[in-house]
Amino acid sequence: MFEKKYEIFWSEQVRNAQGQRLEMLRRDLTGTKKLLEEVVLPVLGTFEGLELEFEMISLSGVKIYGDVCHPKLRIVFEEDSFVTHAEKITRDRFSFERARARSVAMLGYTYFPYSRDELEKKASFCQRNLYEWIGRFGNVKAAGLLELPVYEREALRFAMLCNKPFQVTEVSQWLQLKREACGKILRRLEGRGLVQTVGGGLTRSHKFMFTEKAVALLHGKN
Known part of the structure; x- marks a missing residue:
């Protein structure tokens, strides 16, 4: 059921995308799918209002992308694999990722990252984190x-x-x-x-x- 819903959602995103965002949507999104399946969809209950590879302009003026964003809730979700975001990361890339997180914050979004290990082994804990955040700051019905x-x-x-x-x-x-x-x-x-x-x-x-x-x-x- 999830796979079918995701394919429809992804196709709609691709249809409305262009340029670099379109290229981002056509890459391997395995981690993003895991994030949606294990946390975002179980908590929010719908793909409505979500955007994949959400495009923003960083403080340095370059384009940056969030894995999943809910613009109305002002929250950016990220799936971070240890291998690609920690184990094999260069010093320059590490600095870029920190600056990127600051840019997201300065643009008024809550940055909500999850590791791949958390999504695979502690999905219920990850869901509770999001439920708590929504209870405090992000009731979309407000x-x-x-x-x-x-x-x-x-x-x-x-x-x-x-x-x-x-x-x-x-x-x-x-x-x-x-x-x-x-x-x-x-x-x-x-x-x-x-x-x-x-x-x-x-x-x-x-x-x-x-x-x-x-x-x-x-x-x-x-």
């Missing part, structure tokens, strides 16, 4: 969160990852926007009841913190 303008949504995501009071200057760093623009974003979030001021006065020195309403929104309980 429609209210997805309806927020992108900068408001990303500011809220970073705030929850920070998990402590934060200032406008920090939001400016997170979003790579000027302080004035970030102040407007926070005022809109405050108006929605998703952040609140903590300490300080009305015009200076105060910090912000996400509210329980924001937590409920993230987990689809709005």
Whole structure:
């Protein structure tokens, strides 16, 4: 049953791909299939929303690819074979892989790698890891969160990852926007009841913190 579903899914991905991504999709994807069969599909229950060989632009400006990505959940899954990713890796390749992981993080995706050994010997443990992540950060049914303008949504995501009071200057760093623009974003979030001021006065020195309403929104309980 899995093989048939995978073939349909893979064919659709190939049909909509071009250039280097198309070449990536036509290589040996044995590890990716294992990742889908043992973890991703059992947890998510569907191929819908997933993309194979997800294309991104790294911090250095080159194209990088994630084995499997769920763009709506903002998570990139990887299958790492010990032989190709550790035992026989060169120093330059090792450095590239670290920079690649940083790029994925800076682009706002959670990087979720699994080793081939884990997939073959500890599939249930791998599944639990993903269930826990979805419970904390990635409920795809959180429609209210997805309806927020992108900068408001990303500011809220970073705030929850920070998990402590934060200032406008920090939001400016997170979003790579000027302080004035970030102040407007926070005022809109405050108006929605998703952040609140903590300490300080009305015009200076105060910090912000996400509210329980924001937590409920993230987990689809709005």
